[in-house]
Amino acid sequence: MPAADSSMQRDLSKTVATAPDWPTILAAHARIAPHIHRTPVLTSSSLNDMTGAHLFFKCDNFQKTGSFKIRGASNAIFSMSEQEIARGVVTPSSGNHGAAVACAARWRSVPAYIVMPRNAPKVKFQAVEAYGGKITYCEPTISARSEAAARVQAETGAVLVHPYDDDRIIAGQATAAKELLEDFADLNAVFAPVSGGGLLSGTCLGAQGIRTDVRVYGCEPERADDAYRSLTTGILQAQESSDTIADGLRASLSPRTFAILRERVSGILLASEEEIIAATRLVWERMKIIIEPSCAVAVAPLLRKGTVQALGLPPRNDGALPKLGVIFSGGNLDLSSLPFK
Amino acid sequence: MPAADSSMQRDLSKTVATAPDWPTILAAHARIAPHIHRTPVLTSSSLNDMTGAHLFFKCDNFQKTGSFKIRGASNAIFSMSEQEIARGVVTPSSGNHGAAVACAARWRSVPAYIVMPRNAPKVKFQAVEAYGGKITYCEPTISARSEAAARVQAETGAVLVHPYDDDRIIAGQATAAKELLEDFADLNAVFAPVSGGGLLSGTCLGAQGIRTDVRVYGCEPERADDAYRSLTTGILQAQESSDTIADGLRASLSPRTFAILRERVSGILLASEEEIIAATRLVWERMKIIIEPSCAVAVAPLLRKGTVQALGLPPRNDGALPKLGVIFSGGNLDLSSLPFK
Numbered sequence: 001m002p003a004a005d006s007s008m009q010r011d012l013s014k015t016v017a018t019a020p021d022w023p024t025i026l027a028a029h030a031r032i033a034p035h036i037h038r039t040p041v042l043t044s045s046s047l048n049d050m051t052g053a054h055l056f057f058k059c060d061n062f063q064k065t066g067s068f069k070i071r072g073a074s075n076a077i078f079s080m081s082e083q084e085i086a087r088g089v090v091t092p093s094s095g096n097h098g099a100a101v102a103c104a105a106r107w108r109s110v111p112a113y114i115v116m117p118r119n120a121p122k123v124k125f126q127a128v129e130a131y132g133g134k135i136t137y138c139e140p141t142i143s144a145r146s147e148a149a150a151r152v153q154a155e156t157g158a159v160l161v162h163p164y165d166d167d168r169i170i171a172g173q174a175t176a177a178k179e180l181l182e183d184f185a186d187l188n189a190v191f192a193p194v195s196g197g198g199l200l201s202g203t204c205l206g207a208q209g210i211r212t213d214v215r216v217y218g219c220e221p222e223r224a225d226d227a228y229r230s231l232t233t234g235i236l237q238a239q240e241s242s243d244t245i246a247d248g249l250r251a252s253l254s255p256r257t258f259a260i261l262r263e264r265v266s267g268i269l270l271a272s273e274e275e276i277i278a279a280t281r282l283v284w285e286r287m288k289i290i291i292e293p294s295c296a297v298a299v300a301p302l303l304r305k306g307t308v309q310a311l312g313l314p315p316r317n318d319g320a321l322p323k324l325g326v327i328f329s330g331g332n333l334d335l336s337s338l339p340f341k
Numbered sequence: 342m343p344a345a346d347s348s349m350q351r352d353l354s355k356t357v358a359t360a361p362d363w364p365t366i367l368a369a370h371a372r373i374a375p376h377i378h379r380t381p382v383l384t385s386s387s388l389n390d391m392t393g394a395h396l397f398f399k400c401d402n403f404q405k406t407g408s409f410k411i412r413g414a415s416n417a418i419f420s421m422s423e424q425e426i427a428r429g430v431v432t433p434s435s436g437n438h439g440a441a442v443a444c445a446a447r448w449r450s451v452p453a454y455i456v457m458p459r460n461a462p463k464v465k466f467q468a469v470e471a472y473g474g475k476i477t478y479c480e481p482t483i484s485a486r487s488e489a490a491a492r493v494q495a496e497t498g499a500v501l502v503h504p505y506d507d508d509r510i511i512a513g514q515a516t517a518a519k520e521l522l523e524d525f526a527d528l529n530a531v532f533a534p535v536s537g538g539g540l541l542s543g544t545c546l547g548a549q550g551i552r553t554d555v556r557v558y559g560c561e562p563e564r565a566d567d568a569y570r571s572l573t574t575g576i577l578q579a580q581e582s583s584d585t586i587a588d589g590l591r592a593s594l595s596p597r598t599f600a601i602l603r604e605r606v607s608g609i610l611l612a613s614e615e616e617i618i619a620a621t622r623l624v625w626e627r628m629k630i631i632i633e634p635s636c637a638v639a640v641a642p643l644l645r646k647g648t649v650q651a652l653g654l655p656p657r658n659d660g661a662l663p664k665l666g667v668i669f670s671g672g673n674l675d676l677s678s679l680p681f682k
Contacts, residue, residue, distance in 0.1 A: 040381060042403075061629045062383075281676060288402045288672035290629040331629035335622060341677055 020171040028171040061331030069100035075172030077104040087157035092145040094120040097163040102133030164198030165254040173202030181210035190325035194218035195249040197257025204264035215266040228268040248294030269301035292333040361512035369512035399521040402672030410441035416513030418445040428498035433486040435461040438504040443474030505539030506595040514543030522551035531666035535559035536590040538598025545605035556607040569609040589635030610642035
C-alpha cells in the first residue's frame, strides 16, 4: 500500500533496489516464451452476474506443470550459465514450485533435487517424479526442510532456486499479468493469491509495467494472513498459523517481496476456508475448469456480496462495470480427496 | 460406413433426402452464433504422447449450458415462427438437451416444458429450473416419458423439440465440427460420441462440408452399442441395454440419423466402462478441464494402445503425426458423486 510516511518511503526505496525493472521482465518473457504456454483468458457470465464486475481469468491452471510456477522456475534456470548450473538445482518445496523446477531442469538437462516433507500428498511426489526430479524426504518442519536443502546443496554442488525470494523468479511470475494486460489493456484491477509474494509482486510489476494505474490486490486465506498483517501494519509479520486448505499459500513474505508489495499493492483481501471451498466448487461447476483451492482464493473474496463495490474503483469512462483480471494460479490437486462432497 | 452395395446406396439416397444441406447448416450457424460461444480448441502434449497423434479438442464443455446441445436446441427454437412457438416448447429429456431447450426457450421468451424421469440426478433438475424450465415428472421408462410428453403437448399446445430426430437439431449440432474444421482445416479425422446420432451426424455434415475427405468416427460405450451394431450390420438396431456411466449416451439412432451415418461415418469405436472412467479422470488431471463421462467416450478409445494406428489413416503429406479432432460434448455432472475416487 502506498505509504503516507515519507521516511518509510525512503527506507523502501533502498529495500526495493533489487526489484526487477521492465527490461528485466521483458528479457524474462523472451527467455521463457519458447517453453511455456501463453495461457488463455476465460470469462464467465455467471460469475460476472454474481460479482457485479466483468472478470477476466488468466488461466495458468492450464500452464505447463499445471501452475504459474514454471514461469519463474524456467526464467531462473535458463538465466544461469552452463557453469553455474552444471551440478543441477535444488529447492525445498512440497508443491507446484518443486514440480516446476524439476520440469525446467529437465529442459535444461541438469539434475533437480527437490526436498519434500514426508507427509506431502502422494500426487505432489508423483508430479516431481514425473519430471525426473530427485526427491529428498525430510521431516515436515521449516527448519528440517532448510537443513535438508543446505545438506543437498553441499553434497551435490547444486544451486538453490528459491520459490520466491529471488528476482529471477519474480520477473518470471510477472509475465502472467503482463500477458493479461497485453490482451486486455483496460482492466481496472488485477487479483492474485499471495503466499511468499513471488506471484503477487510479479503481478504488480507485470501489470503496472503495461499500465501504471492498474490496481493490484492480493488475496489470502484468513488462516494464513501474514501478508494482510504485514501490509496493514507496515511491518513484516511472520506466519502464525497456516492451517488452511489452500496448501500453496502457507509461506510468508520475504523482505524482498514485502518491499515491492508495500509500494505497489492496493490491498489484501481475505477469504475464509468456507469461501475458498465454495469458490473452488463454483468455478468447477460454472466454468468447467479445474482450479486448486489456493487458486480459488483469488476469486473467493470477489464473490462476497459488496466486495467489488467496496474497492472504490474509479468509475470507467465507458460507463461499463469494472473490468477485473484474476490470475488463476494452478490446477493441481488430488482428485481422490476433493475439498467438497 | 460407405456401402459397397449399390442397391443399398439407392435406398440410402431416399432415406437421407431430409439431411440438412450446406446452406441449411450455414443458415443455422448464422442464426445461433449471436447466442452461443465459439468454443476454444485445446491441445495437450501429454495426450498427444499417449495416443501417438496430435489431438485438437473442441471444448463444447465450455459452451452455454455446459454442452453442445444448445447449438441444436437454439437453432430449432429460433427457426420457428412466432405463431408456431407461441405456446412454448416441450421435450422429454433427463439431460443436457432439456437444459438447452429451457435456456433457448427463455432467450425466445416462451415457456419450456421438460419431461424428466423422477429418478434423474438432482443436478439435472436444478439445471432445467435455473433456466426457467417447467418440469413434468414421469416414471423412468421410455413409454412413460413419451406419454407424458404427448400429454403436456396436448394440454399446453407446446411444440415438440426432439433431442435428435430433427433436421434443425442436426444442423445446429453440425456447427461444432464446422467451427473445428474452420480453425484447423487439415484434420485427418474427427471423433464424436454417439447416442441418438444428432451430434455424430451433424459432425459428419459440418466437418465434411468444409473438407469432403475428412473422416468421422463415432465413439460409443460398449454397454450401449446400438450404433456400432447398426452400422456393422447395416440394419438399424435397438438399444438392448444402456447400463453405462455415460448417462448422455443411452438413446438409440433414429432412421434419420442412421441414414446419414451409414453414408458418411468411417466407423464406430467402443469404450468399456473402465476406459470411460479412466479417460474422464485423465482429462481432468492433465488438461485441468471438467468433462462428463459421456464426453470422455470420444477420447477413451484413442487412449487404447494401437487404436490410432489401426485406423489406417493415409500418411500426411507433411510427414506429421495424424491430426485428430475430438468433439468434447459436455461438462455437466454431479461433483458430489464423481465416477472415480
